[in-house]
Amino acid sequence: MIELVRTNDPIVISFIEALMRDAGLAFFVADQNMSIMEGSLGVLPRRVLVAEDDVDEARRILIDAGFAAEMRDG
Structure with a gap:
């Protein structure tokens, strides 16, 4: 998989997820659960x-x- 976006903004992530889902593209949001590590x-x-x-x-x-x-x- 290729990284397209890296951001701390959950709203941007959510919007991009919706765009990818609506287009029927395979995507993955990495590091979602890192909030456990960072508090x-x-x-x-x-x-x-x-x-x-x-x-x-x-x-x-x-x-x-x-x-x-x-x-x-890239």
Whole structure:
């Protein structure tokens, strides 16, 4: 899987999850449960990963939705 976004903002993560789900793309949000380790402070970022075959479409969807600045290079 390829990392698309890394953020501490749960609203951004939730919105991106909805976009990927609506598009029918395979995705995974990594590090969701790290709040247990950090004491629920929201310090550690969560990562949105998509299947390698879907990365171009996922990037296009994020750009169209105004999340270009949130995307990781690569």
